[in-house]
Amino acid sequence: MSSSILLVGSGKMGQAMLGGWVDTFVTPSDVVVVDPNVENLAVAKALGCIGHQSPVDIDGSFQPEVIVLAVKPQMMVDVLPTFQTLAANGALIISIAAGTGIAQFETAFGATASIIRAMPNTPAAVRHGMIVCCQNGHASSAQLEICDKLMTAIGTVAWIDDEKLMDAVTGLSGSGPAYVFHMIEAMAAAGVRAGLPEDLAETLAEVTVAGAGKLAIASDEPASKLRENVTSPNGTTAAGLAVLMAEDGLGPLIEKTVAAATKRSKELG
Numbered sequence: 001m002s003s004s005i006l007l008v009g010s011g012k013m014g015q016a017m018l019g020g021w022v023d024t025f026v027t028p029s030d031v032v033v034v035d036p037n038v039e040n041l042a043v044a045k046a047l048g049c050i051g052h053q054s055p056v057d058i059d060g061s062f063q064p065e066v067i068v069l070a071v072k073p074q075m076m077v078d079v080l081p082t083f084q085t086l087a088a089n090g091a092l093i094i095s096i097a098a099g100t101g102i103a104q105f106e107t108a109f110g111a112t113a114s115i116i117r118a119m120p121n122t123p124a125a126v127r128h129g130m131i132v133c134c135q136n137g138h139a140s141s142a143q144l145e146i147c148d149k150l151m152t153a154i155g156t157v158a159w160i161d162d163e164k165l166m167d168a169v170t171g172l173s174g175s176g177p178a179y180v181f182h183m184i185e186a187m188a189a190a191g192v193r194a195g196l197p198e199d200l201a202e203t204l205a206e207v208t209v210a211g212a213g214k215l216a217i218a219s220d221e222p223a224s225k226l227r228e229n230v231t232s233p234n235g236t237t238a239a240g241l242a243v244l245m246a247e248d249g250l251g252p253l254i255e256k257t258v259a260a261a262t263k264r265s266k267e268l269g
């Protein structure tokens with residue numbers, strides 16, 4: 001890829017995206033990474049990217065085509081002004097920050113700046129992320145294509161028109177891996193309580209969740225049908241599901257979980 005990328009923030013999500021990009025079509029030396037955290041910056045440098053602790057250290061001739069903002073939402077107010085000059089050549093701005101609305105970036109970079117708000121998730125680190133993107137209408141078709149290519153390198157991409165949906169996206173797929181990891185933790189702990197050795201219980205929980213996810217994606221059947229396929233009449237699964245699908249079971253709990261995360265995303269905005 002000939003595009004030059006400026007990645008602002010090389011933390012958990014920044015590193016996850018960077019790994020996918022350089023594994024696929026992005027030349028590491030085309031990426032400049034800014035992060036004051038020396039350890040996180042070292043991860044980017046180890047991949048072959050150019051790293052700086054501050055934007056003032058960036059070579060004056062560097063003109064990024066894409067600026068990816070991967071810092072905490074609470075930091076945006078302080079961080080954005082320091083990148084205004086680097087964005088002045090019409091760079092595409094992509095923010096992955098939860099809650100932070102496109103309007104905040106238009107305020108910082110100009111009302112006609114090309115802004116994309118994207119919500120990835122950490123499975124991007126193994127190129128199985130879910131990334132939902134939403135744009136402000138000023139990005140050119142070439143810029144939309146660059147964003148789509150960058151995000152496709154780290155997972156499955158969906159575009160939405162209504163920015164208001166980004167909070168629910170964040171509550172479902174952005175935060176979702178944590179819910180699934182907790183499910184793995186809970187299943188493994190339950191296996192141990194049922195008498196399994198810890199290592200075996202962890203493997204069973206991880207492989208079962210990963211396998212069910214793969215089957216759900218590969219199959220044309222809805223998840224409800226795949227669930228029924230596991231469930232023999234009066235068998236073990238029916239006994240387990242009677243607990244999980246009870247009135248106060250997983251459904252209402254997940255509904256409350258996603259609603260709480262969605263609400264928090266709105267608050268961060």
Ligand SMILES: NC(=O)C1=CN([C@@H]2O[C@H](COP(=O)(O)OP(=O)(O)OC[C@H]3O[C@@H](n4cnc5c(N)ncnc54)[C@H](O)[C@@H]3O)[C@@H](O)[C@H]2O)C=CC1
Pocket residue numbers: 008009010011012013014034035036037040070071072073075079096097098119120121122174175
């Ligand atoms: N962790 C996740 O699963 C997801 C996170 N996000 C979003 O990604 C963003 C980053 O989150 P994480 O990677 O989890 O956080 P993190 O704390 O791991 O990474 C943030 C990085 O920003 C760096 N940073 C702080 N001030 C900076 C500055 N002035 N200039 C450049 N870098 C600076 C920090 O040193 C750190 O390395 C957040 O806005 C979050 O909402 C979005 C989707 C998923």
Ligand SMILES: O=C(O)[C@@H]1CCC=N1
Pocket residue numbers: 098170174175
């Ligand atoms: O917890 C957070 O706020 C971020 C956004 C989505 C996942 N992690």
